[in-house]
Amino acid sequence: MGQEIAKAQFSDTDFDNFRQRLGEETALLSRYVREGRCSSQGPITGFELEAWLVDPDMNPAPVNAAFLEAFNGELACPELAKFNVEFNSTPQFVRGEVLSRVHSDLADLWRRAYMAAESLGVNLLAIGILPTVPAAALNLSNISELNRFRALNEQILSARRQQPLKLDISGHQHLTLEHQDVMLEAAATSFQIHLQVPLERVRDYFNTAILISAPLVAVSANSPFLFGKDLWSETRIPLFEQAVDSGGYRDASHGPLHRVGFGSDYARSAISEVFEENLQHYPVLLPILSETPPEQFAHLRLHNGTIWRWNRPLIGFDPDGRPHIRVEHRVIPAGPSIVDMVANAAFFYGLIECLANEQSGPPIPFAQAKDNFHQAARYGLDAHMVWQNGEKLPLRSWLLHELLPKAEFGLKRLGLAEADIAYYLGIVQQRALSGQTGSEWQRRFIAKYPGEFSIMTREYLKRQKSGEPVHQWPL
Template sequence: MGQEISFSEFEQGDFDRFYQKLRQETSLLRHLIEHRRFSKRTPVAGFEIEAWILDNNCRPLPINESFLATLNHPLAFEELAKFNIELNSTPTPLAGNVFSRMHSQLQETWDTAYRHAESLNGRLIMIGILPTLVQDDLTLANMSNLNRYRALNQQILQSRGKPVHLDITGHEHLKLDHHDVMLESATTSFQIHIQVPLGLAHHFYNASIIASAAMVASCANAPYLFGKDLWNETRIPLFEQAIETGGYAGVAQGPLRRVSFGTDYARKSIMECFEENLQHFPILLPEAIDSSPEAFAHLKLHNGTIWRWNRPLLGFDADGTPHIRIEHRTPAAGPTPLDSIANAAFFYGLSKNLCDEIITQGLPFPFSQAKDNFYQAARYGLDASIHWLNGKKIRMHTLLREDLIERAALGLASLGISRCDSEDYLDIMRQRLNNQQTGSQWQRQFIKEQGKNFKLMTETYLNNQQSATPVGEWSTH
């Protein structure tokens, strides 16, 4: 959930001062974008992956503070819950054998962290939602000890004026109330980043929006929550409802939500997203930051409290030149490091291909259609029926197999990815499709065969995960 802050409680004056700084920085960003004073680096890749710490009974183990202190790894960080951690990558040019290198780094980081968990009588799992989780695990006692999280909890509940209400209808129905934001910690994801030149940023953002349906379907790994079989990717409605709060007073329950698919494509510039942030979303964390406007500290902090499934980020190159990254947030974590890098390869390739097509031919269908495709794919996975470029309905599995994997291969070739790297990782996706087995499909098949034994399923999942075999090859035994 981003950077730490100094305090967890604020007064009205804090909000007023923060807003003035935010407005100033937004104006400066608009000026820099209009005058194209941004990095011209070729695309750079990166990711963040969230994981769970488990005890030997496959239950959440809330020790991330001591775990991270003793692990002392530069790429490992805390998350909202004490039983979650985040592992990051180092930025890598998106060319050549980039995926082999990203895979090696993630596997090494994962193996180090996993061995460390074992030394503390625990284990690590990368999965969209932990199957053994129960609602009583999600209490403020299990919130990581950071001001940022305490402040977010207070501000979101204050803006809502009522408890969090969860209502998800899938294969089964789950309906409950919760009295803090800890429901969000049940969703663990694989967030893919790409830094792109400013001139491409809004086109790539739009391409990521269009690619989201294929990504959420092919990477699904979260069918169960609190024992209920819900969506193929239950993280999507869970995250949206767990931090459900909207725009300024009067529209708190309106169409502008802090966790959402967004409101539209970026029509002319990526600046449109940052303008929307300023104009439509109340400040949640009015931290007093002593920095120059050129650091964009207030703008970055505010942007970090608005969770579009595709989110533009502002950063800086090593020489201080500002750059834009697109963060794609739809894939679940796991099931393995190999699957994760295959997911990233598919995203980069498909989005690049769609981006090139958007530049030459324009946007292929309305934003409303991209949005509908996304939620259909999140709910029904590979069985979803969506409208594609020709306006006709097609089953997602068929579309992936007959069109989108090849598009991804073409996109990777245009990025200068080595053919060997491209084929190796896209073959993982092809295998997943041929066997019709995503992480969610494997979980559902296990429960179908073994009954609702979520502890046994989690143990079997862990064994498969540690074998490094991609999920398309997993057995339920």
């Protein structure tokens, strides 16, 4: 979905031709997977970081076109709203001092981006949901000037027969509202981790990413507030699931097949099952035809980009042109600080490496993994998880006494530097011990200074610029 498209209006012929090519490419990918013709490189990682542009009053600043011109770098691109931008990393092998390198590269990228924002009189902020964003700012006058975004809005509304999108989120407080376009999605920004592993292991790592989404979203939670309401620890999850609420064929939006969601199952036999489900159950939204050969999977990749599972397999290409399949882990919010995000990535790499190699298959049913995820997003570190044999575990204790040691084992198995393992996992440990995630810091601030969202956001920005991990942030 990062690519621009040439037009925003489509004919029935466009849809028919696209579906035909999508079917051909899906069959080809399934054959590639069966025959082992995808890359055996890995583990290799990269990330996407979405961020906000805010004015001196901490309100959204719709200036991403000017920002991107000032930044003048290939690693940044526009997001859905004019007040959001996305940054990308270059791929790196997960070994040695990769965590320190990712930290250094991300910090350098952030410094350059912050200077570009300052040159425009605005600030750059990494936070899951901007506490000061008003619903009125999420309108089509603030949609980025790209065909793909306008086409996406038109096609989602068409799939919904022009019915308004509805938010209904019950948390500490209750929020309900109706919205006439997909711009609600722009209120949610994330830190997305990509992990490429050899083809023969992709299915296991994809399933494990699903399994560990619950502890990852709990320990990284950074989005408690939306439109002045205190909702979930990670309100970004229900917000995004409802902001683009459109299902599969035959009114399947009332069933398990949502375009944004946790998915419908593990990959049972092969990772290609996910792409086969895309073909069979999700209508085409953007029928942009490509003249590239089927081996480039242009139509399959574009269609996959319009289905937003919290864990999503992606097709890419190695430098030698060989296709690879990687896992995109989308559950972690942006922020609170650069070091916090690298620590979250360290926890993810270690935990997925350990658990993917520890057992022959997922220890709990998919439905339980999905319920664990939503419980963790709602209650954060106070959630309880159901694990093997129906055992119910307090998440914070489970994290400290079992999951962090497993993550450490996984990072050592990958051959990461001992000092990096201790430092970055230590940050996750201290966050769990103190109970102060980004979400809890925001809640504690508003409990002390009720209604002062602008002051809180300004203090958050100050702390983010300091580089301190969130567990050390005072009120």
